Amino acid sequence: MIKCPVCNSEMLEGVIYCLDCGARLHSSVKIEATFDDSLIQTDRFKNVPGKQTTIVPSQEIYLVVLQTGQIFTLPFEDEYIVGRTSDEQPIFPEIDLTPFNGYQGGVSRLHATIKAKDSSVTITDLGSTNGTRINNVRIEPNNPHPINHGDIITFGNIKTRVLFYK
């Protein structure tokens, strides 16, 4: 069985899109990542525990939420919205930062999009209130910015790390 990370429904192995909420589910194998956390000594995120694991090379990129080590797997050839759910509006971003204290962390409901297409990865800030940073440099909104393997992307105050092997 596979558990959908968005709606918690249990699905049969081999399912590609959740039949209950339509979220794209990654393969049945757990994706694990190795990275060095020496770069992430910032004032707010001192001593974030790094996770020692191995990554499976594939056509996917991984977005690691540094605080918790949770990994979002994003297959290539698609676009993903980063944001948080809202009670008032039906917004369900693919990368929902609500469980990571997205609201307190200053994540906008529609914060940014990550586009993984034609073997390049870009991020576009959607005019979020608290901005998006690549390696601590704030990017101007509504323009795609290329991101590289290992970059630290900050949404409001939530830090994530992008990993991909091509």
Add this chain to the structure above:
Amino acid sequence: MVEPHDFYLELELSRNASQDDIRRAYHLAVRKYHPDVNKDTGNLEKFLHIQNAYDVLSDAQKRAEYDATLPPLPDQTNLLKIASYSSRSTLPRLTEPQLLYILIELSKPEDITLTTTPPLNICLVLDRSTSMQGQRLSTVKNAAIELLHQLNQDDILSIVTFSDRAEVLFNGIPQLSPSQVETKISRIQTSGGTEIYQGLASGITELRRNIDKNRVNHLLLLTDGRTYGDEKPCLELAEEAALDGISITCLGLGNNWNDVFLDGLAMRTGGDCQYLAHHQEIKNAFYNIISRLTEIYAKQLSFSFSLQSNVEISETYRLTPQPGPLPLVSPIPLGSILDKTSTTLLFELKIKPLGKNNKTLTVLDGELMFEISSQSNPKSRTPLHIELPVSNTNIPEYPPLPILNALSTFTLYRLQERAKQDLAEGNTASAVKRLNHLATHLKNQGQIELANTIVRETEAIQKSHKFSQEGKMKIKYGTRALLPSRILTNP
């Protein structure tokens, strides 16, 4: 032309048909050809042939002896281009069931050029019940007259109108001048209720008068209402018509027709059902249907198959050229293959736990049957066999892009079907949640208008606990219409 002594062709079966298939085909054929049962189509000689074929094929031993005498199937693989994709290239040996997706794309081979297309034998079956009064009927009349001009000289057109009974307006162009036909069309008047069986039966009779293997035999049913009590005979009629090579397109006008019924009716013949929200869409719909009929490369396409005991089909859907659900029983009528647009089919298979002895698994095994009018022997068949290796290790795989593309929109269509099911089961909260997800996915894909329709509908559902008739239609056919787009833009 039926080849002599081929019992399988006699019953329109493939050589690997199961006993169930044989029995089913036999019963259908008896209903059609038994001289005592059916006065219109009864044919003693044909009936005796069928009886003879059934006697042999229904007996396992006689069938095996007979099979041994059959010549090998002629190689007709060059008449159809088949591309198939599987969501996994290797099946992991799991102790639990798993899903597998198969996408099959059928098209005309590039080296074949279509010089002539078969002439048409079409019948318009038009609803003239009182609900059609006013603009609806006048638009239908105009559209029918315009359709007249779209036809070629050797095409045959008949028109049947129906309310609670049917009238044949005219049969075949040759006897009448175009202006006479136009006059007849312009005199159609509304009255009475909607009894689809009446119109359908009469339309099929008209088509049968001119039936010809070399023609595209098609019935176009337009209605804006519900039929009561005659659904079952209608569906049976459609199945019989399909055996004669008649396909049906259903056009549902407005919001008060039975979508499940008309979907089913069209599906049984390989046709499709379309939703026309407004009468202004009729003219375009007619035009597109006739255009497609004149682009047919292969017609009467069907897939007959048998399944291994550990494989189950949980869903089949045609994505292109006209999206629609397909029946799960063999043989599946699939419609036609057009000159330039491929026919794409999506299968969702449920694979039961695989035992140690399974080194490979045949997930689909059968034959595609089709007719190409330009061929001297139009009936053709080509095998379709998909077998996957089974592995003890579960290596992650990235599904091929065509499968992801197809599923990305098919999933949306399914969400609204599931929301309907939720509401039928009284689970409003779950339906609302699902529709919210659906609206978000649609917004992400740029389908803002459809997403907004869903948002409005969801608000209403929270109060009424059911779909509005209009919302239901718009959302169902709106998400269905997205299916071909992802396929066609990613060849």
